[in-house]
Amino acid sequence: MVFSTAVMGAFVAGLDAGLVYNSWPKFAENWIPENMLSRSPAWKNFFENDVTVQFVHRNLAYLTVISVLSTFIVGRRAPIPKRTRLALNVIVATVFGQAALGVFTLINYVPVWLAACHQSGSMALISSVLWLSHELRRLPK
Secondary structure, eight states: OHHHHHHHHHHHHHHTGGGTOOOSSSBTTBSSOTTTTOSSSGGGHHHHOHHHHHHHHHHHHHHHHHHHHHHHHHHHHSOOOHHHHHHHHHHHHHHHHHHHHHHHHHHTTOOHHHHHHHHHHHHHHHHHHHHHHHHHHTSOO
8 A cells, every 4th residue: 555655656746746736635626626537548547647646646645544543553452572563653653744744745835845755755654664564574473
């Protein structure tokens, strides 16, 4: 989920899709933006339509936050080592920081320094997930 969100974020950056709708949580006055499937064939919208790319990136980000929170809730109840718990806590902090950076970047019309911080946050989040994955592999089966 984290990687898919980051890949769509790369499309957002490449298409300057962050400049299309600078409101949050809605797209201007709508929950679903206009012109989302304006290209033909329809599959091109997911790679070339800045509106669709921003919509997909936002929704993947929401799903990422929900996934991380779900993992955190399950992990809190599990008997896991301190390092594994630390990795889980870092992911939660990083995902919320990343979400906040994304919203601030969007509503401030994508200043380069803030966009660069958001992209760096993406790498921090991916690294945290890899760290947790490594810690989980070390647990007895």
